[in-house]
Amino acid sequence: MKKLHTFFALLLCLGFSSILTAQEEKITPPAQGKAVIYLVRTSSAGSIINFKYFDGETYLGKFNGRKVFRYECDxxxxIFWARSENVDYVEAELKADAIYLLEVKASFGFVKAAVKFxxxxxxxxxxxxxxxxxxKKKELIDLNTHELVDESEKIYEDKTKEADKKIxxxxxxxxxxxxxGRKVxxxxxEMVYKKQ
Structure with missing residues (x-):
């Protein structure tokens, strides 16, 4: 019986490590002197609801469903933030030549899905x-090269007064x-992701 438990524990570890190895190939370092953050929306709750993503006053894009986004920055x-029914944010201090991960989740809101970092x-x-x-399952979206395709996003691209007001x-x-006094x-x- 003990051997069976050991066998299943080993099998579980091998399965997890193979997932890690295959997916780490998608995590690439930033250009020299830059930092990169991967925003990973892991929950399928509210998957049809778009979240709008920002870096301070910079609009990054609007996306729904489970996805992974790569954003290279100085x-x-x-302040990375997203809006849906609510606004959630994280304060970040990123160092050069480093990789960071941030999990994005959807939770039930009053009218539509709420965003949570x-x-x-x-x-x-x-x-x-x-x-x-x-x-593993989703295609990587590079927020630095992603084109804004939705008409509602054009206000951010054109930097209109409406976009300024929303930001x-x-x-x-x-x-x-x-x-x-809410916890930030x-x-x-130091929260750098290091490949295994």
Whole structure:
């Protein structure tokens, strides 16, 4: 009986490590002097609902469903945020030549799906399995080269007053959350993803 338990434990570990190895190939380092963050939407709840993603005042794109996004940026301080029915955000301080992962989840909102960011604990095998399952099943979307195709996104591309108002509104919601003393999710420079 003990041998059977050992066999299944070994089989489980081998299965997880093969998922990790195959998916790590999709995780590429940034250009020299840059940082890269992968935003991984892992939950299928509210999969038809689009989340709009931002880096501070920069609009990154609007996407629905389980996907993985690659965003290369300058190192330093960033506020990554997304909006749906709500606004959620994470403060990040990224260092050059480093890779970071951020989990994006959908939860039930009042009218439509709400967005929630989860920082990644690389030692949490369940969370890593969830993340790498998306890397395996879904095509990677590069937010630096992705073209805005939806008409509703053109306002951000054209930097209209309406876009400025929506961005300002989102950043004001973030400021109010901070003022209320809500716990701020952070990605520190040390939270670098290291390939196995």
């Amino acid at each position: 190192p330093g301080k960033h 989860n920082t990644v604990d690389y030692s949490d095998k369940r969370q890593m399995k969830r993340i790498f399952r998306i890397f 300002k509104n989102g950043l004001e919601k973030i400021a109010k959350k901070k003022q209320k 999710k952070k990605i520190t420079p």
